Amino acid sequence: MNKAIGYLFCALALGGMVSGCDKPPSPPKTTEPAPVATAPAPAPVAVAPTQFTPPAESEIPNNEYGDAVLLGKNIFVNTQQYAKGFVGNGMNCANCHLDNGRKADSAPLWAAYVLYPAYRQKTGRIDTIQSRIQGCFLYSMNGKPPALDSKEMTALVTYHYWLAKGAPTGVKLPGQGYLKVPKPAQTPDMARGKNVYENNCAICHGANGEGIQARGEYAFPPLWGKDSFNWGAGMHRVDTAAGFIKVNMPYGLGGTLSDQEAWDVALFMNSHERPQDPRFKGSVAQTRDTHHDENCLYGRSPEELAASIERKAEAGGEAAAGQTKPAPEQLEGYSPAISH
Amino acid sequence: MRSLISHIFAGVMVMAASNAAAAPPSIITQGKGAALACASCHGVDGAGNAQAGFPALAQLPPAYFAKQIADFKAGTRTHPMMTPIAMAMSAEDTESGARHYASQARPKNEASTADPAVIARGKNLAINGAWDRNVPPCFKCHAVDGLGVPPAFPPIAGQHAAYTVSQLQAWKTGARTNDPQKLMKTVAEKLTDDEIHAVADYLATLGTREKGNE
Numbered sequence: 307m308n309k310a311i312g313y314l315f316c317a318l319a320l321g322g323m324v325s326g327c328d329k330p331p332s333p334p335k336t337t338e339p340a341p342v343a344t345a346p347a348p349a350p351v352a353v354a355p356t357q358f359t360p361p362a363e364s365e366i367p368n369n370e371y372g373d374a375v376l377l378g379k380n381i382f383v384n385t386q387q388y389a390k391g392f393v394g395n396g397m398n399c400a401n402c403h404l405d406n407g408r409k410a411d412s413a414p415l416w417a418a419y420v421l422y423p424a425y426r427q428k429t430g431r432i433d434t435i436q437s438r439i440q441g442c443f444l445y446s447m448n449g450k451p452p453a454l455d456s457k458e459m460t461a462l463v464t465y466h467y468w469l470a471k472g473a474p475t476g477v478k479l480p481g482q483g484y485l486k487v488p489k490p491a492q493t494p495d496m497a498r499g500k501n502v503y504e505n506n507c508a509i510c511h512g513a514n515g516e517g518i519q520a521r522g523e524y525a526f527p528p529l530w531g532k533d534s535f536n537w538g539a540g541m542h543r544v545d546t547a548a549g550f551i552k553v554n555m556p557y558g559l560g561g562t563l564s565d566q567e568a569w570d571v572a573l574f575m576n577s578h579e580r581p582q583d584p585r586f587k588g589s590v591a592q593t594r595d596t597h598h599d600e601n602c603l604y605g606r607s608p609e610e611l612a613a614s615i616e617r618k619a620e621a622g623g624e625a626a627a628g629q630t631k632p633a634p635e636q637l638e639g640y641s642p643a644i645s646h
Numbered sequence: 647m648r649s650l651i652s653h654i655f656a657g658v659m660v661m662a663a664s665n666a667a668a669a670p671p672s673i674i675t676q677g678k679g680a681a682l683a684c685a686s687c688h689g690v691d692g693a694g695n696a697q698a699g700f701p702a703l704a705q706l707p708p709a710y711f712a713k714q715i716a717d718f719k720a721g722t723r724t725h726p727m728m729t730p731i732a733m734a735m736s737a738e739d740t741e742s743g744a745r746h747y748a749s750q751a752r753p754k755n756e757a758s759t760a761d762p763a764v765i766a767r768g769k770n771l772a773i774n775g776a777w778d779r780n781v782p783p784c785f786k787c788h789a790v791d792g793l794g795v796p797p798a799f800p801p802i803a804g805q806h807a808a809y810t811v812s813q814l815q816a817w818k819t820g821a822r823t824n825d826p827q828k829l830m831k832t833v834a835e836k837l838t839d840d841e842i843h844a845v846a847d848y849l850a851t852l853g854t855r856e857k858g859n860e
Contacts, residue, residue, distance in 0.1 A: 509798050509829075518795055518796075559828070
C-alpha cells in the first residue's frame with residue numbers, strides 16, 4: 307500500500323516527468339595520502355589486456371556445487387519463477403544482464419564478482435557481493451531482498467563465483483558495467499527520444515513502455531510503469547540507460563543507434579513514471595537532494611536535466627584540465643560499478 | 647425473468663458463435679478464384695507440410711498473418727505461389743483465414759531423424775544465442791517456449807525444418823526483406839548454413855500445444 311501511494315504520489319506530484327538517479331560517488335574519505343596536484347594522475351586500476359571469458363555452461367560440474375550454480379542461473383534467468391517472493395515487478399535479472407549475466411558491457415556478473423567487497427557511496431558502507439545483490443532486488447526488482455543466508459542468495463553468489471572462474475580479483479575487467487557513452491553533440495531531447503523509441507523499441511516494449519506479455523509472462527520487459535524497475539535502480543539514470551541501450555538494443559542490432567539516439571531515447575524512457583524509490587520518506591525534493599544526482603529525472607524536468615548535463619560537461623572539461631582529484635573509480639576499494 | 651431470458655439469449659449466441667468457429671471459413675476449404683484453398687497446402691488445421699516445406703500456420707497471430715498477406719499483395723514479400731493467391735484475397739478472406747488459423751492447435755511433428763548432436767547445437771543457439779557475434783537467442787523474441795509474442799513475433803516452435811531453413815536463407819541473402827527493423831536479417835546473416843540447419847532441425851522437434859492461444 308505504501309508503495310502504491312508512493313508510486314501515485316510520485317506520478318502525480320511530478321506529472322510523470324520524474325526520474326531518478328543516485329549521487330555520484332564523491333571523493334572518498336581515505337587514509338591514503340591524497341594525490342598532490344603536481345603528481346601525475348594516478349594510474350587507473352590495472353585493466354587486464356584481454357577480454358575475460360567465463361566458463362561454458364556445459365562445464366557446470368555435475369555435483370552439489372554444480373546444482374547450486376544451476377539454481378543460481380535459473381533464479382537469474384527466470385527470477386519471476388525461482389525467486390518469486392522477492393520480486394515486486396515484472397522483471398528478471400537477465401533483462402538488464404544479457405546472456406544470462408555473461409555479456410560484456412551488459413554488467414556481466416564475472417566482472418562484478420571480482421570487485422567486491424567495495425565501498426559504495428550509494429549505501430555509505432562496504433558492500434559485499436551479497437549485499438550488492440540485495441540492492442538489485444530492492445531497486446531493479448522493486449522487491450524484498452533475500453536474506454544473506456537464504457537459499458536464493460547462496461545460489462546467486464555461487465553462480466557469480468562460477469562465472470568468474472579464473473578472473474583476477476580487484477581488477478576492473480574490460481566489459482565491466484555498462485559502456486560510458488560520450489555526451490552527444492546535442493543536448494538529449496524528449497521529442498527526438500520519442501521518435502527513436504517508436505522506430506526501434508516499441509515493437510518489443512509496447513507503445514507505452516508496458517512490455518509485452520505472452521501466455522501470462524513478460525516476453526519483453528516493461529520499461530516504465532508499475533511493473534518496471536523503481537526510481538532507485540541504476541537503470542533509471544539517463545547515462546546508465548544510454549550505455550546499456552547503445553551496446554545492446556535492439557537485440558541483434560546493438561551498436562546501430564548513434565550516441566545521440568541512445569541518449570535521446572534513454573531520456574525519453576526515464577522521463578516516465580515508475581515505482582517510487584524505496585528510500586522515499588515523504589518528500590520527493592528531499593529524496594532527490596539526498597539520493598539523486600544530475601543524471602536523472604527524479605524530481606527534475608527534462609529541461610532542468612538538460613541544463614545540468616550542459617553544466618556538467620563544462621565543469622568536466624575544466625576538471626580534466628586540472629586533474630587534481632582522481633575519479634572515485636580509480637581508487638582501489640571503490641566500486642567502479644554504476645550505482646544500482 | 648429478464649435476466650433469465652438474457653442468459654438464454656447469451657447462451658444461444660455463444661452456441662452460434664462456436665458453431666461458426668467450428669466450420670472453417672470458405673477461403674480455407676474452398677478458396678476463391680485465383681486464391682487456392684489455404685487448406686490445400688497448409689491443411690485445415692494449419693499443420694502445413696513437412697516434406698513440401700509448406701509452413702505451419704496454426705497459432706500465427708492474426709496481425710502477423712494479415713501483414714504477410716498485405717506484404718504479398720504489395721510485393722514487399724514475394725513467392726511464386728503465395729503472391730497470386732494473396733492478390734485474390736479480400737480483406738474479409740484475410741481476416742477469416744487469420745482468425746481460423748490462430749485458433750488451431752500447433753501441429754505435432756513426426757519424430758525427427760536429424761542427428762541428435764545437430765539438434766543439440768540448434769537448441770543451444772535457440773536458447774543461448776551467440777552473443778559474442780551479436781546473435782540473440784531465437785527465444786529472446788519468439789518467447790521462451792518458441793510459441794511467439796503477438797502481434798509481431800510469430801511462433802517458430804514446431805515449424806517444419808525445410809521452411810525455417812528457406813526463410814532464414816531468404817533473409818540472409820536478401821530475398822525476403824519484410825521483417826520489421828531488419829530484426830531477422832541481422833540475425834540470419836550472422837548464421838552459418840550449418841547453424842541454420844541445426845536451429846531449424848531443433849525447432850521442428852518442438853511444438854505440441856493446446857488450442858486457445860493466438
